[in-house]
Amino acid sequence: MEVINANGKCFTKTELISANNTAIEEERNRKLNEDYLESLPENYLYPIALALDEHDRGEIRVQIIFDDKGTTGFLDMSKKRYNLLPVAEMCNDGTVRLKRNPNERLTLEEYQTKYLVNYKSVKIGGEIIHLPAEEEKKVPKVFISYSWSSEYHKNWVLDLATRLRVNSGVEVILDVWATNYGHDRFAFMENSIREADKVLIICDADYCQKANQRKGGVGTETTIITPHVYQNTEQSKFIPIALVKNSDGSYLLPDFLNSKFALGMMESENFEKQYNSLERAVWEEPLLVAPVIGKKPKFK
Structure with a gap:
């Protein structure tokens, strides 16, 4: 088992559910709770904190961050599926780009709002980006x-x-x-x-x-x-x-x-x-x- 560079790879909710369903069908060792995945917000991106190449099984095991409390889970998948996951990277103008959709440019704040669970920091393209903490709920x-x-x-x-x-x-x-x-x-x-x-x-x-x-x-x-x-x-x-x-x-x-x-x-x-x-x-x-x-x- 070898640690590999996740390079800013991440999941959308749809991709996460699809990958988990495939892991269940293929009877892989590490799977996630289906009900928990269904309860996740739709418009967030879920970054990969750790990726492990299991050479003997021909698969990748990833550790995924789900929320700002640091909740994580492991999921096994094929190398082909792993390679197709989108990658978020920093651009010189201070925006964030998803490599799978290179025409989309977002500010860090827009990226956080549209894609990312409110985590204190995330590694994007090898760089640690510190994101603003979630605002407390408005006082009624x-x-x-x-x-x-x-x-x-x-x-x-x-x-x-x-x-x-x-x-x-x-x-x-x-x-x-x-x-x-x-x-x-x-x-x-x-x-x-x-x-x-x-x-x-x-x-x-x-x-x-x-x-x-x-x-x-x-x-x-x-x-x-x-x-x-x-x-x-x-x-x-x-x-x-x-x-x-x-x-x-x-x-x-x-x-x-x-x-x-x-x-x-x-x-x-x-x-x-x-x-x-x-x-x-x-x-x-x-x-x-x-x-x-x-x-x-x-x-x-």
Whole structure:
């Protein structure tokens, strides 16, 4: 077994799956998990970290980098298939070229975005290229719409907003923090709703009544929010939080939100579970994710 120069060779996802299927059919020693390969992003390039020439078997064993955590796997293939893999190389003008498609020129950033798993560095044409680290996920900005129903309710909303900021890393827009005497409250409401990634609508009985009757600040916010709720294609922007139940056990919501899924947060014994659900909704990190679709059965 001899270490050979990988020379910037890499796989696309399609080539990786094809090579693995062939390795399975040919009963080679090193193969990769099929479900794992199916779960990989489509538009990345997967570089070869190590290539070994197994002269006695007439094949090449490669170690492939899959992600920025350094996850790797080994795959055996024929020398012919290995030689046909694309090679990424640096050009004098600072762009990256795939030898299999010599007319395509990309900047390093474009190369990383289009082809490469966000690895800290990669060897391209014998040169180590250090790539910028992946940016952290954008901090979500949340506006809270609520009624000043009572001091208790105002403090409940304040505690929720504080916890979201301090414990959950969310940028919360709350009127008592963001406004002062002389500010235009209507401009504040409009700008906040427009700029927010999520709008939490705290639905107690007072809010629902004022929203339905278009009274006070709640009425104004309802007038602003309603068109967005019905027109906005990203329905997950508006999250109704119910604090009261109707006699039939359904959540009490204002009329313009009656058709929406709401998060109930009125049960103190389940508050932590409810808060976790809210946290996940704001960060768009669902607890349950659909599994990877399997392969088509082999019909006779």
